[in-house]
Amino acid sequence: MNSIDLYPSGVLAPDVAPATPQQHSAWRALAQVIDPEIRQPITTLGMVSAVEFDGDDGVTVTIRLTIAGCPMQDTIHTDVQNALAPVAEGQIAVHLTSMTAEQRVALQDNLTASRPKNPFGKESLTKIYAVASGKGGVGKSTITANLAVGLADRGLSVGLIDADIHGFSIPGLLGITAKPTKVEDMIMPPIAYGVKVMSIGMFLDADQPVAWRGPMLHRALEQFVTDVYWGDVDVLLIDLPPGTGDIAISTAQLLPNAELLVITTPEHTAAQVAARAGQLSTQTSQPVSGVIENMGPMQMPDGTVIEVFGSGGGQAVSERLTDVLDQDVPLLGSIPLDPVLRTDSEHGTPSVVTSPTSAAGSVLREIVATLASARRGLAGRKLPVSPK
Numbered sequence: 001m002n003s004i005d006l007y008p009s010g011v012l013a014p015d016v017a018p019a020t021p022q023q024h025s026a027w028r029a030l031a032q033v034i035d036p037e038i039r040q041p042i043t044t045l046g047m048v049s050a051v052e053f054d055g056d057d058g059v060t061v062t063i064r065l066t067i068a069g070c071p072m073q074d075t076i077h078t079d080v081q082n083a084l085a086p087v088a089e090g091q092i093a094v095h096l097t098s099m100t101a102e103q104r105v106a107l108q109d110n111l112t113a114s115r116p117k118n119p120f121g122k123e124s125l126t127k128i129y130a131v132a133s134g135k136g137g138v139g140k141s142t143i144t145a146n147l148a149v150g151l152a153d154r155g156l157s158v159g160l161i162d163a164d165i166h167g168f169s170i171p172g173l174l175g176i177t178a179k180p181t182k183v184e185d186m187i188m189p190p191i192a193y194g195v196k197v198m199s200i201g202m203f204l205d206a207d208q209p210v211a212w213r214g215p216m217l218h219r220a221l222e223q224f225v226t227d228v229y230w231g232d233v234d235v236l237l238i239d240l241p242p243g244t245g246d247i248a249i250s251t252a253q254l255l256p257n258a259e260l261l262v263i264t265t266p267e268h269t270a271a272q273v274a275a276r277a278g279q280l281s282t283q284t285s286q287p288v289s290g291v292i293e294n295m296g297p298m299q300m301p302d303g304t305v306i307e308v309f310g311s312g313g314g315q316a317v318s319e320r321l322t323d324v325l326d327q328d329v330p331l332l333g334s335i336p337l338d339p340v341l342r343t344d345s346e347h348g349t350p351s352v353v354t355s356p357t358s359a360a361g362s363v364l365r366e367i368v369a370t371l372a373s374a375r376r377g378l379a380g381r382k383l384p385v386s387p388k
């Protein structure tokens, strides 16, 4: 690796460029440190300003954080120290400074230069699932959060947009209290359990109601799509508001490759409402990838099964949508009513990773495995190759 690969030029160039073999080896070690928000080496982002050795083989590193008081500064500090431990025999001192406004603009330009304004437009290869339900309280947000974390746990790069703007609950479900970091016009999504998350709840005080109409909701969703630095994302999940409102239409416009996942409880009345939500896909031309039944039959310690919300609703929605949409809409699983899922959710610890063997956690993991094996969204799309 030569120096040019190690650091950028212009205003993001280091104040002290590496000159000696010892400095070069320290820079190569620092190239292994990945910025937790941007997910690129801190060296190529222009975050390393100087690496200077003293006579006792101690080293002083100056790091430019993207903003003063960056919420990730402790992580970066520790990662830098760990990376340098093998190359510095003496003391390691890490000085944290912050980028100038000019440097932040240059960083934003570098990051966005080759990216389309909407990274999830028609050409995007990201697999996008919009999670819908006919009515509220069926566990749509709980399932969306768990699916996202489960997919990230399998090594996929996952984004999650909480578009349930009036009833946002994703930050709480994932224990997120951090606000997004802003680098000039770019918003860095907080990361929890490996998932990049964006929610209107992160910009509001707790308990503050959102009284927005359609155009403002559309604008908020648009900003989440275009102004947030998502980087490369394999799977994006959208937690839609319950019902068939404006946001579902906005989602279809902004995320044209999105496929729907429909959540229902086992009750037949709920299933009819959920099927209507699924049929919305005919207006928005979004395929329905599957149905997930939640709050299904629950097995008691003595082996008896209790059907608090009845049974069969998920199967009924799957059959109804398969029939009406004339496409296979499978039932992806039935998640039982499970107190573990409820308490995990309340504590901001998703069962899919914290209670993987619980009744709900194990079904969630099976659904995650099915979704993870689904191919990226190329079906029915024109590829830029011409037949010979």
Ligand SMILES: Nc1ncnc2c1ncn2[C@@H]1O[C@H](COP(=O)(O)OP(=O)(O)OP(=O)(O)O)[C@@H](O)[C@H]1O
Binding pocket: 133, 135, 136, 137, 138, 139, 140, 141, 142, 143, 164, 167, 169, 241, 242, 294, 295, 296, 335, 336, 337, 338, 339, 341, 342, 343, 345, 346, 360
């Ligand atoms: N399988 C389950 N077992 C036990 N509790 C569950 C289960 N699924 C969800 N819950 C609980 O049900 C409540 C409602 O869940 P959640 O907020 O995810 O629903 P929702 O459909 O997203 O609601 P809304 O769209 O109205 O915000 C929460 O307290 C959640 O912990």
